[in-house]
Amino acid sequence: MMMWSNFFMQEEDRRRREAASRRRAQGQHQLTPEREGKIKLGLLLSAVGATLAVLAVGTEFWVELNTYKTNGSAICEAAHMGLWKMCTKRLWQSDVPAGRDTCGPAELPGEANCTYFKFFTTGENARIFQRTTKKEVNLAAAVIAVLGLAVMALGCLCVIMVLSKGAEFLLRVGAVCFGLSGLLLLVSLEVFRHSVQALVRRVSPEPPPAPALTYEYSWSLGCGVGASLVLLLGGGCFLLLTLPPWPWGSLCPKQGHRAA
Template sequence: MMWSNFFMQEEDRRRAAVGLRRARGQQQAGLSPERQGKIKLALLVATVGATLSVLSVGTEFWVELNTYKANGSAVCDAAHMGLWKVCTKRLWQADVPAGRETCGPAELPGEANCTYFKFFTTGENACIFQRTTKKEVNLAAAVIAVLGLAVMALGCLCVIMVLSKGADFLLRVGAICFGLSGLLFFVSLEVFRHSVQALLQRVSPEPPPAPPLTYEYSWSLGCGLAAGLVLLLGGGCFLLLTMPSWPWGSLCPKRVQQVT
């Protein structure tokens, strides 16, 4: 009887030890509420960057092309373009601000004609105010921007997997994706800037003569610039969360209160 009680106690201890090890393993596999809060806060920052990037890519106010008002007519021409299409507008000079020498801004009401770039379908260059686009550069800017969106979506998926499944190793992958997405948006902005310069220089020799133009970058490009900065910030936040806590603990040691 004594030996049976002894073996039963040993069996209970063994089961308790196994249960304790399983509980500790589940606790390590899961995320603490504090860490979940930090990851969600970083994800909120990255979501702001994602929203700005989608807004930038989906709109066509990257650059405004304006003719001069002094043309002896009651109307003047302006245009605004993005990655996918260009819109030409005929504005009334009475609506243009008095202190402005050029036609615009493009947000003013007028006769608009918006067309998608043909080099995405037929490979033809677009002609804007007797100037021809350089389709290779425009295509490169659009492809890089779409690639940035795809990498950003992959980063969002990784962070969601971390929060839902506790796959903490994917946090580093998400940080790299968001940082790479921000860099791709900066590259897309620079390539688009070169496409604008190429458009202004490629003047068509055919009549009528090309009117003098000025250009100014608009709010869509500003959204793309802000999106790149915010995505880099979000990627940096996720990267900090993947670092071990002991360097920060050595810099900021916790005070231990002694109970007397």
């Protein structure tokens, strides 16, 4: 009887120790309310950047191409394009502001014709106002932008895992992902800028003669710049949360640690 009672007591002690170790392990993985609030604020900031990034990549108002007004004609032509498609518009000159020498802005009502770039499917260059696109540069800008969105989605997933599962080691991974996505979007914007300059220079020798053009960047590109900066800021905030607290603790000691 003594042997069985000792066995049951040992088994009960073992179960208690295992339960206590599990509770300690769960307590280590739980975030404090203050730290969880900081992570949620960083995630909210990054969500704003993600929204701007998706809006920028999905719309086609990156740049507006405007022809000059022609005397004796009631209409003029303008175009706007993004990473995926281009829209040409025929506008009434009476709708164009009087002090403007070129046709536009492209947001004015008119007859629009929007087409997706063929170099994504058949590999052909697009033609705009007797000019041809440089498909390699346009493709590079689109691929870099999509890669930036993918890395951004991975960063969001990492931060969500930190909040839901307490896996704080993923916070640094999320910070790197958000920072990298911001840099990729900036690179995509720069590559797109080079594609626009190449488009303006690549004049076709075939008749009719190419009209003179001006170009101006539009609100989609502004959303891309804002998204890049916000994502970089969000990645920096998450990176600060991963730093050890001891440098700040030495500068601002707690009252409970002061000498009596």
